Amino acid sequence: MHRSRIGVLLIDHPAGSYDAAAAFWAGVTGTRRSADTTISDDDPYEPLRPLPGTVKLELQRTGAGTPPRVHLDIETDDVPAEVARVEALGARVATRHEGWAVMEDPGGMLFCVVPVQTGADFAAHATTWP
Amino acid sequence: MHRSRIGVLLIDHPAGSYDAAAAFWAGVTGTRRSADTTISDDDPYEPLRPLPGTVKLELQRTGAGTPPRVHLDIETDDVPAEVARVEALGARVATRHEGWAVMEDPGGMLFCVVPVQTGADFAAHATTWP
Numbered sequence: 001m002h003r004s005r006i007g008v009l010l011i012d013h014p015a016g017s018y019d020a021a022a023a024f025w026a027g028v029t030g031t032r033r034s035a036d037t038t039i040s041d042d043d044p045y046e047p048l049r050p051l052p053g054t055v056k057l058e059l060q061r062t063g064a065g066t067p068p069r070v071h072l073d074i075e076t077d078d079v080p081a082e083v084a085r086v087e088a089l090g091a092r093v094a095t096r097h098e099g100w101a102v103m104e105d106p107g108g109m110l111f112c113v114v115p116v117q118t119g120a121d122f123a124a125h126a127t128t129w130p
Numbered sequence: 131m132h133r134s135r136i137g138v139l140l141i142d143h144p145a146g147s148y149d150a151a152a153a154f155w156a157g158v159t160g161t162r163r164s165a166d167t168t169i170s171d172d173d174p175y176e177p178l179r180p181l182p183g184t185v186k187l188e189l190q191r192t193g194a195g196t197p198p199r200v201h202l203d204i205e206t207d208d209v210p211a212e213v214a215r216v217e218a219l220g221a222r223v224a225t226r227h228e229g230w231a232v233m234e235d236p237g238g239m240l241f242c243v244v245p246v247q248t249g250a251d252f253a254a255h256a257t258t259w260p
Binding site: 001002003004005006007008009010011012013014015016017018021022025028029039044045046047048049050051052053054055056057058059060061062063064065066067068069070071072073074075076077078081082085105107108109113114116117118121122125126127128129130 | 131132133134135136137138139140141142143144145146147148151152155158159169174175176177178179180181182183184185186187188189190191192193194195196197198199200201202203204205206207208211212215235237238239243244246247248251252255256257258259260
């Protein structure tokens, strides 16, 4: 017998977009980056604030030609305000839908901003932005 | 003031690899798929077992030419046993490292199998496989 779980989520960016993307995701998650963190080819990792509470996991069947991928949904109680917040951090809207948006981070990676999906876990674990 | 969190993780596969990938990730997470779930272009989503407990979030600076992406790490107390389990579900080893492995799901999406990263959260929330 052995045990396992999906326990770590990594946001990968090549060197050319790493700095902008790292600053962006630190801002999105409210992570204060450590001045002591040194990224090297031998140790190319940098921690962000972990994700507390239960995170939903879903499959999506996408259109032909779409690459297989994992994408993140940011859930929020105010989609326009959150879109504006992440735009100010460096994201851009790719496609705007009724009540939610597909966006790209500064390295061109897709994510979405959506209404609250997790109920009690959102109430317990969401970050309040001024 | 508004609130937000990263609350949903989506595994996207195009129609050509969706069925194999969906069966794979259901097996990886121990999700019993519902016979009532119907996937359509209007509602292309299918739930998997949610991820309980705190999930680590990290940035990784990858090599030039690597696409920006999110990837999942499966943490385990027995890497060879977990690699064999997910191989039996349809994954293949892309590169084998000392103590961990980069793997691909049936649709060619990259993920890793790594030793335990989350300590108490692993102990509390990992699934035991026979």
